Amino acid sequence: MATDIKAPTFPESVADGTIATWHKQPGESCKRDELLADIETDKVVLEIVAPADGVLKEILKGEGETILSEELIGRFSAGETGDAPAVAAAPATAEVSSATHSDPVLSPAARRAAEELNVNPGAVSGTGKDGRVTKEDVLAFAKGGNTPVVAAPEPAAQAPASVAPKSQPSPMAPVFDGERVEKRVPMTRIRAKVAERLVEAQQTAAMLTTFNEVNMKPIMDLRAQYKDKFEKRHGVKMGFMSFFVKAAVEALKRQPVVNASIDGNDIVYHGYQDIGVAVSSDRGLVVPVLRNAESMGLSDVESTIREYGTKARDGKLSIEDMTGGTFTISNGGVFGSLLSTPILNPPQAAILGMHKIQERPMAVNGEVVILPMMYLALSYDHRLLDGKEAVTFLVTMKELLEDPARILLDV
Secondary structure: OEEEEEOOOOOOOOOOEEEEEEOOOOOOEEOOOOEEEEEEOOOOEEEEEOOOOEEEEEEOOOOOOEEOOOOEEEEEEEOOOOOOOHHHHOOHHHHHHHHHHOOOOEOHHHHHHHHHHOOOHHHOOOOOHHHOEOHHHHHHHHOOOOOOOOOOOOOOOOOOOOOOOOOOOOOOOOOOOOOOOOOOOOOOHHHHHHHHHHHHHHHHOOEEEEEEEEEOHHHHHHHHHHHHHHHHHHOOOOOOHHHHHHHHHHHHHHOHHHHOEEEOOEEEOOOOOOEEEOEEEOOEEEOOEEOOHHHOOHHHHHHHHHHHHHHHHHOOOOHHHHOOOOEEEEEHHHHOOOOOOOOOOOOEOEEEEEOOOEEEEEEEOOEEEEEEEEEEEEEEEOOOOOHHHHHHHHHHHHHHHHOOHHHHHOO
16 A cells, blocks of 8 residues: 655745655665655755655655645555666666766765765765765765776767767866866755845845954863863863853843844844854754753753764754754854854844964063964844944953853853
C-alpha cells in the first residue's frame, strides 16, 4: 500500500521551500529513517526520511521545485523490496557514458563544497554509500588527492575545430590559451534570504557605527590561569566569546534601549537578553540564539556555542535555534578582520562586531606598552538609539572586559 510523502509543516515565518536533493530514486529500497530528500528553506535544511522499510515508488516534486507546507512530494510503499540499481546490470560502456554525461549523486554538503571550490562534480570519484560523492571527496579532489571516475573521452575524429571540445582541465587549474571560464550556479535559499535581509536593513534603518577598543590582556591572563581547570570541570574549553556574551548582557541591562526593537510606531523593550551569535556555514550566515543568556554561566555559553557550531557545520540547525534574538554578536576576528562595520539583524536595534586581537603600542601611565588590543564596533539604528546610549553601551563593554571581576560583582 502506497503512503504519501509530504513536506513537513513549515513554521509561520517560512512561506515555502525547495527540493534540494533526492537521495533515493523510484524503485530503490530504503530502510526506516533512511534519508530520502533534503528540503531547503530560507533558514534551514529539513530532512525527509523513510517512514518504514520499503521502496520509494514515485517522485512528484523534482529537485529545484518550490513546495509549500505539507505538500505532497512523493509516494512510498512499505514492506516492498526495490530493484537493484540499473547501473549494476548495465554494460561497462553504459557505465562510462553515464559517469561522463550525467551528474553524480552528491550529498548536500558535497554540492556546496563543489560550488565554493569551483570543482566539477563529474570529475570526482565518490567513496560514500552507492558511490555517493561526499564533502571529503570534493575537498580531496580540490587538493589533487582524488582520482577522476573515468578518463575524459577523446574528441570525435574529423570534428570541426570550432565544435570539438578540448579536454576539460581541472577546475582549480590555471586557464591557458586565452580561455575565460565562467560558472553560473543558483543562490541557495539561505544565501538569498541573507542578501534580502541585509539590503532591507540598509534601506529601512538609519544605521550608524561607533567604535572603541579593548585591552584583552586581563581576559587572556585569566584564561591562561584557569583554562585547564575550567575544561576539566566543565568539559568545554574556555573561549573569549563567553566573556563578550556576559559583558553584553550586563551592558544591555544598563542600556535597555540597545536591547529593544521597533515595531511600527512602537518601541518594544525586552526584559530578557536573547543573544544571537553569527555563525558562518557552508550555506551562508546563520544566527543561532542563546536564549536567556542572563541566566547562563560561562560554561553554558561555551558549550551551547560549540553545539550550535557543530549543528551549523552539519546543516542540523532548526528553525527554533534561530528564531528571535534581541541583540547579535558577530566575530569577524576569527577570519582575521581588524575592523569592520557589521550590518543590523532586523528587527534588532544593534549588533556588536568583534575583531582580531592585534598587539599594538599603547600609552599606559605615560609609558609605551605593547598590549593585545581588539577593536569593537557597534552598529545601531539611529531611529531608536542616540549616540549617547550607543557610546555608553560600548564604553561599558570595554570597562567590563578590561576588568572581568566587574562582571561577577555587577559594578
